[in-house]
Amino acid sequence: MINVLDEKMITVVKxxxxxxxxxxxxxxxxxxxxxxxSGTEGLLADxxxxxxxxxxxxxxxxxAQGNVVGLVKxxxxxxxxxxxxxxxxxxxxxxxxxxxYDPYGGFIDICKVDTQDKTPEEAECIHGRGASDVKCGExxxxxxxxxxxxxxxxxxxxxxxFMFTGVVQEEPAExxxxxxxxxxxxxxxxxxxxxxxxxxxTSLKLxxxxxxxxxxxxxxxxxxxxxxxxxxxxxxxxxxxxxITRIKDELYPSLPKDPDLGQASVSLxxxxxxxxxxxxVPDRCMLSLDRRTLxxxxxxxxxxxxxxxxxxxxxKDPEFKAxxxxxxxxxxxxxxxxxxxxKDMSPWKISREHGFVKAAAAALExxxxxVKYGYWDFGTDASKTCGIDRKPTIGYSPMQEQYAHTPYDxxxxxxxxxxxxxxxxxxxxxxxxxxxxxEPVKW
Numbered sequence: 001m002i003n004v005l006d007e008k009m010i011t012v013v014k015x016x017x018x019x020x021x022x023x024x025x026x027x028x029x030x031x032x033x034x035x036x037x038s039g040t041e042g043l044l045a046d047x048x049x050x051x052x053x054x055x056x057x058x059x060x061x062x063x064a065q066g067n068v069v070g071l072v073k074x075x076x077x078x079x080x081x082x083x084x085x086x087x088x089x090x091x092x093x094x095x096x097x098x099x100x101y102d103p104y105g106g107f108i109d110i111c112k113v114d115t116q117d118k119t120p121e122e123a124e125c126i127h128g129r130g131a132s133d134v135k136c137g138e139x140x141x142x143x144x145x146x147x148x149x150x151x152x153x154x155x156x157x158x159x160x161x162f163m164f165t166g167v168v169q170e171e172p173a174e175x176x177x178x179x180x181x182x183x184x185x186x187x188x189x190x191x192x193x194x195x196x197x198x199x200x201x202t203s204l205k206l207x208x209x210x211x212x213x214x215x216x217x218x219x220x221x222x223x224x225x226x227x228x229x230x231x232x233x234x235x236x237x238x239x240x241x242x243x244i245t246r247i248k249d250e251l252y253p254s255l256p257k258d259p260d261l262g263q264a265s266v267s268l269x270x271x272x273x274x275x276x277x278x279x280x281v282p283d284r285c286m287l288s289l290d291r292r293t294l295x296x297x298x299x300x301x302x303x304x305x306x307x308x309x310x311x312x313x314x315x316k317d318p319e320f321k322a323x324x325x326x327x328x329x330x331x332x333x334x335x336x337x338x339x340x341x342x343k344d345m346s347p348w349k350i351s352r353e354h355g356f357v358k359a360a361a362a363a364l365e366x367x368x369x370x371v372k373y374g375y376w377d378f379g380t381d382a383s384k385t386c387g388i389d390r391k392p393t394i395g396y397s398p399m400q401e402q403y404a405h406t407p408y409d410x411x412x413x414x415x416x417x418x419x420x421x422x423x424x425x426x427x428x429x430x431x432x433x434x435x436x437x438x439e440p441v442k443w
Contacts, residue, residue: 003429017147083141086166215288242320
């Protein structure tokens with residue numbers, strides 16, 4: 001594996017990182033202080049565009065969906081590496097749970113926080129909603145581009161193109177921002193990408209995949225009657241009970257396992273019925289399932305497993321009727337564009353022996369970082385880049401997964417400096433690799 005980071009370049013990268021560090025931290029605070037719940041990311045997009053312009057990016061723009069893109073062009077031809085963050089965040093929830101911190105305060109203090117391996121210690125942190133998902137990682141990625149600008153100004157040769165992308169509407173888990181960016185915006189602009197680095201929380205480890213997610217809706221049908229005469233109707237809730245039991249006791253235990261990603265899973269998270277009135281036997285019972293898939297599984301194969309149970313129950317009970325579909329939702333961006341999107345995110349996994357992963361690992365080692373690997377429990381927009389497009393993809397970030405979506409949302413500032421150096425090193429090394437680093441991902 002080629003490692004192009006010599007001692008002189010490493011020294012200069014670290015010097016620039018020290019120079020940029022205060023502004024990067026202040027920018028991370030500014031992002032946290034700017035609310036950007038899904039569908040309202042406009043002000044945050046403005047901040048990202050302005051910061052990239054300030055840092056000297058060669059080109060910055062906003063697309064029709066509201067995503068932002070910034071390009072730092074190298075001095076020599078080479079691949080384009082996308083560094084991706086999402087700009088939205090979830091609701092802060094009850095402010096009383098935040099232990100005195102303002103969810104939109106971006107406050108910095110010394111507090112108890114986990115090490116990389118989840119051992120508590122005292123360290124400096126930024127607090128607030130999105131600190132760990134993904135605003136601090138976003139600040140680091142944008143400043144990694146700024147570091148490359150300064151490195152280029154100092155006369156160092158740089159291959160390829162650094163592409164930062166900040167996408168909208170990741171949290172609803174339909175990937176509408178990423179899909180629009182990759183399938184429409186980049187082709188319209190004559191741009192493409194060869195590999196992707198996600199800023200989702202990894203605690204400075206290299207993350208190499210996650211399970212997919214399919215949301216399914218099962219509707220079990222019955223027939224209404226007066227609640228005082230239930231024998232005249234068919235209670236859809238009662239008809240759903242054997243289906244629920246078989247999903248829990250038969251389907252779930254039989255699902256496949258992966259040595260790195262864990263077991264595929266299925267969870268019944270919502271039960272509703274209609275008409276939903278006290279004196280009416282329900283004629284519909286709706287079951288919402290959260291199905292986590294492994295590479296090799298699809299929404300179609302997951303639905304087929306449910307359909308098999310439905311068909312079996314219907315063969316034994318002539319009154320049993322049900323169907324299953326993948327759920328969908330209409331998502332509208334802050335720019336007014338709407339998409340009807342299926343709730344289906346593909347699983348993916350990249351081998352640690354893939355050339356892109358090996359080049360990233362070599363880069364981190366060259367700047368003195370111990371390389372550890374991991375896999376996300378939750379899903380990310382990498383379901384598009386690797387799960388669908390099969391582009392080499394990794395996660396690398398200063399943020400920690402255990403704080404995401406919680407009222408303990410925070411990010412270590414020392415990890416942010418480490419990640420700034422690491423992100424720049426990864427880019428500089430991977431763009432100098434041969435074709436093996438950019439081969440399509442297989443599983």
